Amino acid sequence: MLKGRKGLLRGATAGIALGLGTLLLGALGLATAPAARADAAGFGDCAAGRFCAWTNTTATGSRLQTDTDTPWLGSTYDNRIRSFTNRTSWVACLYSGRNYEVETGPAGSWTAVRPHTAGTGYSGTAHLDKSSLKFVRTARECVLPAFPFWWDEPGTTATGFGDLNGDRRSDVLVRDETGALWFVSGDGDAWLAGVSGWNGMSAITRHGDFSRDGREDLIARERATGKLWLYPGTGDGDFLPRRVIGSVGWNSMSLITAFGDLTGDRRGDLVARETATGKLWLYPGTATGGLGARRLIGGSGWGAMNALVGAGDLTRDGRPDLLARETATGRLWLYPGTAAGGLAPRRLIGSGGWNSMTSIVANGDITGDGRLDIATVTSSGKLMRYPGRGDGTLAAGFVSDSEWWGLNGAF
Numbered sequence: 001m002l003k004g005r006k007g008l009l010r011g012a013t014a015g016i017a018l019g020l021g022t023l024l025l026g027a028l029g030l031a032t033a034p035a036a037r038a039d040a041a042g043f044g045d046c047a048a049g050r051f052c053a054w055t056n057t058t059a060t061g062s063r064l065q066t067d068t069d070t071p072w073l074g075s076t077y078d079n080r081i082r083s084f085t086n087r088t089s090w091v092a093c094l095y096s097g098r099n100y101e102v103e104t105g106p107a108g109s110w111t112a113v114r115p116h117t118a119g120t121g122y123s124g125t126a127h128l129d130k131s132s133l134k135f136v137r138t139a140r141e142c143v144l145p146a147f148p149f150w151w152d153e154p155g156t157t158a159t160g161f162g163d164l165n166g167d168r169r170s171d172v173l174v175r176d177e178t179g180a181l182w183f184v185s186g187d188g189d190a191w192l193a194g195v196s197g198w199n200g201m202s203a204i205t206r207h208g209d210f211s212r213d214g215r216e217d218l219i220a221r222e223r224a225t226g227k228l229w230l231y232p233g234t235g236d237g238d239f240l241p242r243r244v245i246g247s248v249g250w251n252s253m254s255l256i257t258a259f260g261d262l263t264g265d266r267r268g269d270l271v272a273r274e275t276a277t278g279k280l281w282l283y284p285g286t287a288t289g290g291l292g293a294r295r296l297i298g299g300s301g302w303g304a305m306n307a308l309v310g311a312g313d314l315t316r317d318g319r320p321d322l323l324a325r326e327t328a329t330g331r332l333w334l335y336p337g338t339a340a341g342g343l344a345p346r347r348l349i350g351s352g353g354w355n356s357m358t359s360i361v362a363n364g365d366i367t368g369d370g371r372l373d374i375a376t377v378t379s380s381g382k383l384m385r386y387p388g389r390g391d392g393t394l395a396a397g398f399v400s401d402s403e404w405w406g407l408n409g410a411f
Contacts, residue, residue: 043085043121051092051113051133053077053084057123070133071099081128085121086113090135093142100134102143112139138177140406147174147182147190148383149402153368154186161207161260161312161372162364164216165237170364172375173206173218173411175199183237193238200224202251204411207258207310207362208268210245211289218411219245219258219270226251230289245290252276259310260320261285263341271297271308271322278303282341297342304328306355311362312372313337315392323349323362323374330355334392349393357384359410381405 042059046052055061055077064077067088072078086092092113097103102110111130113122136142154168162170169186176182179199184190198204202223210217211232218231218239228246231239250256255273259282262269267285272294274281280298283291307325311334314321319337324346326333332350335343354360357376366373371390376397377383383400404410 043083043116044119046085046087046121048087048118049089051084051086051088051135052121053081055080055082057082057125059083059085059121059123066133067135069100069135073131073133078131079127079129081130082125083121083123084113084128085116087116087118088135089115090137091115091139091142093134093136093139094128094130095132095134095142096129098131100132110142112142114139137180138406140176144403144406145190146176146180147184148404148407149188150184150186150190151188152186152364152366162216162362164206164233164235166215166235170366170373171237172361172363173204174407175204175409175411177406177408179408185237191237199408203253203256204409205256205258205270205310206411207312208260208270208285210258210268210285212267212287217258217268219256221246221250221253221256223251228256228291232289253281255305255308257308257310257322259322260312262320262337264319264339271310273298273302273305273308284341307360309360309362309374311374312364314372314388314390316371316390321392323360325350325354325357325360327355336392347392361410375400375410377404377407377410381407 050065050067053064062076094111095102096109138146150172152170164171165185171186172184174182174184175198179196180192181194181198182190183193200223201220203221206216206218209215210230215233215235217233220229226248227244228250229242230245231242233239252275253272254275257271259269259271261267263284269285270283270291272281278300279296280302281294282297283294286292304326305324306327309323311321311323313319315336321337322335322343324333330352331348332354333346334349335346338344356379358379359377361375364372366385367387371388373388374386375383381404383402383404384397385400386394386397389395
C-alpha cells in the first residue's frame with residue numbers, strides 16, 4: 001500500500017484540452033493517429049528499451065534515441081519528427097510545448113505512444129509539432145492523474161454500504177491499464193490498494209462483510225485458474241492478504257456480484273450467473289467467511305443480461321436489491337430482495353441507453369441524503385451520477401466534472 005502517494009503521477013499536467021490528445025497503437029477511443037502504422041527495417045534499429053524518433057519518414061534521417069524524460073527535444077527534433085517507435089515498457093508522451101506542456105491554440109496537442117514491437121512504428125509525411133517527451137505508466141498519465149477524481153457528501157450513518165475506510169463517504173476502486181488497483185476515497189484522496197496483477201482478474205466485486213469483522217471486503221475471480229479470492233478489508237481502504245473461497249469452477253460463471261445480506265443471517269452473500277444455462281445462483285456467506293452451498297434464485301432468462309450489480313437497499317425496506325442490464329434493449333431493471341432470501345418481480349428503472357456505460361458502480365450514498373445512489377462511467381470516459389429516491393427509482397443522471405477515460409474498470 002502506498003497511502004497518500006499522489007506524487008506517483010510523474011508530472012501530470014492540469015488544465016489541458018483533452019480533445020486534442022492522440023493515442024497511437026491501441027487507442028482508448030480518443031483521436032486517431034494522423035497516419036497509419038508503418039513497418040520498416042529502420043524501426044528495428046532502435047535499441048530495446050529506448051524511444052527513437054527520426055526527422056524523415058520510415059525511420060530515416062537524424063535519429064533521437066532516449067529512455068529519459070526530455071523537457072526540450074532540441075533544435076534538430078523540435079517540431080521536426082516524422083517517424084518514431086517506442087521500444088520501452090512505458091507509454092511515451094509527446095507534447096506540443098516544452099516542459100511537457102500543451103500549447104494553446106490550434107497547434108496545441110499531445111500524443112501518447114504505447115510500446116511497439118520491434119520493427120514497427122509510426123511514419124507520416126507531416127511533421128509532428130512536438131517539443132518535449134515524458135515517460136509514464138499509462139496513457140492517461142500524459143495529462144491526468146493515474147486515478148480519477150471522486151467526491152461525495154458524508155452520509156448520515158457512521159459507516160455504511162460502499163464505505164471502505166469508515167469516514168461516512170462512499171469510496172470507489174478503479175483499475176488502471178497496467179493492472180494496478182487504486183482506492184479513491186470520497187474526499188478525493190487516493191492511493192494504491194494493489195500494485196499489480198489485477199488485470200489477471202476477470203471479475204472484481206465488493207459489498208458485504210464476508211470475513212465477519214465488520215468491514216467491507218473485496219472478491220475477485222482469477223482468469224487463469226477460475227479461483228475465487230477474498231481480500232478482507234482493513235477498514236481504512238486497504239486489504240489483508242487474500243485467501244481462496246472458491247477453488248474451482250468459477251470460470252463457468254459469466255457474471256458475479258457481491259450482494260450484501262440477502263438471506264438475513266447478517267453475512268454477505270454472492271450472486272452469479274451461469275454461462276451455460278443462464279441460471280442465477282445465490283452463494284450464501286458462512287460463519288467462517290466462506291461460501292455455503294448454492295441455491296437457485298433465477299431461471300434461464302438471466303442469459304439476457306450483460307451486467308449484474310449488487311446495489312444495496314435501494315428500496316429502503318431493509319433488504320439488498322439487484323440491478324441487471326438487458327443486452328438487447330439497454331434497459332436497467334431492479335430486482336428487489338425479499339424476506340425469503342429471493343428476488344421479487346423486476347421493475348424497470350432505466351428505459352434505455354445503459355449499454356453505453358462501461359461500468360455501473362453502486363457504492364452507497366453519494367449525495368449524503370441517506371439514500372443509496374449509483375454512478376456509471378460512459379463509453380466516452382465521463383462519470384454520471386444517478387441519485388436514488390429511496391423507493392427503488394433513480395433521479396435523472398448528471399455528468400460529474402471529472403475525466404474517467406483510460407481506466408480498466410471501476411468497482
